[in-house]
Amino acid sequence: MSQNRQSLSIEAVRSGLRADCAQCFGLCCVALPFAASADFAVDKDAGRPCANLREDFRCGIHARLREEGFSGCTVFDCFGAGQKVSRTTFDGRDWRQDPATARRMFQVFPLMRQLHELLWYVTEALALPAARPVHGELRRALDRLERLTGGSAETILATDVAEIRHEVNTLLLRASELVRAGVPGRRKNHRGADLIGASLKGADLRGASLRGAYLIAADLTGADLRSADVIGADFRDARLGGADLTGSLFLTQAQLNAAKGDAATRLPEALTRPAHW
Known part of the structure; x- marks a missing residue:
């Protein structure tokens, strides 16, 4: 094909x-x-x-x-x-x-x-x-x-x-x-991690594994999550203002809907900005 x-x-x-x-x-x-x-x-x-x-x-x-x-x-x-x-x-x-x-x-x-x-x-x-x-x-x-x-x-x-x-x-x-192997530098492994309320403002999370991570109410303002694997990650009330989620792996609309972003949050083309942001 x-x-x-x-x-x-x-x-x-x-x-x-x-x-x-x-x-x-x-x-x-x-x-x-x-x-x-x-x-x-x-x-x-x-x-x-x-x-x-x-x-x-x-x-x-x-x-x-x-x-x-x-x-x-x-x-x-x-x-x-x-x-x-x-x-x-x-x-x-x-x-x-x-x-x-x-x-x-x-x-x-x-x-x-x-x-x-x-x-x-x-x-x-x-x-x-x-x-x-x-x-x-x-x-x-x-x-x-x-x-x-x-x-x-x-x-x-x-x-x-x-x-x-x-x-x-x-x-x-x-x-x-x-x-993620193609992302330069050391890639962080936060698979299944308890990051509830964590301060990750401006963090470089490119290529990181956040599979199943608990990011409830975490501060991800301005964080770079390009090519980060977020399958199953819990983004409830996570602050995503200004964060770059373009190219994030396996991000879903439900995860975005549960989070708190703003007009500056960059999203994958397949997903839409929640009306309540």
Whole structure:
């Protein structure tokens, strides 16, 4: 496959990994549980519709979620799993009109979200020239994930998603190492580190491993995170004003949504500046 055709294919896959709430039956507002906390104003059990969900599957307080105590909703990203389950897996049959589908639909949704998240990471790795030595394996992983996510509810429910995550993560780690090996100088290893509230203002974190790091409320103002691997890093309330995140590896919209940036924060092209920054 030529580089141009592969790029087009990757973009085609990615277009389906962006949430389209208008095509979803409000699954994140029903299938998932949440507990009263700083992120949610009330408790809600899995499978019970949020009190703010309207009959048309839209949120009744969408414009003022943060003011009403539902900031957790503004952070969440389903990676397009909502519309896939609603329109493809269940062929447009919603859980209100067809209650018999509800239980399976609510079980499939969180699994689909995990699979779509993996698709997002794999497509990013396939777009990295330095990761070319693993592109063949990544392409096979992409094809497998696409077939699986396009399958039946029964197929998805019978899938060992944890095993697939482990297999794909091995490839993503290899891709990350290939990219970060090209960054000059000593690369910091903060994998899984407790950096809660850490002062990293202006830090040179180019090529660093921040996989799974706890960066809650950390000060990353003006930090350079180019080519840093941030997969699974917890950026809740991290200060990213003026930080350079262009080229950060495996950064997601949900991570940005949870952080605090500003107009000077530089972002990868595939992601958007959160409205609440």
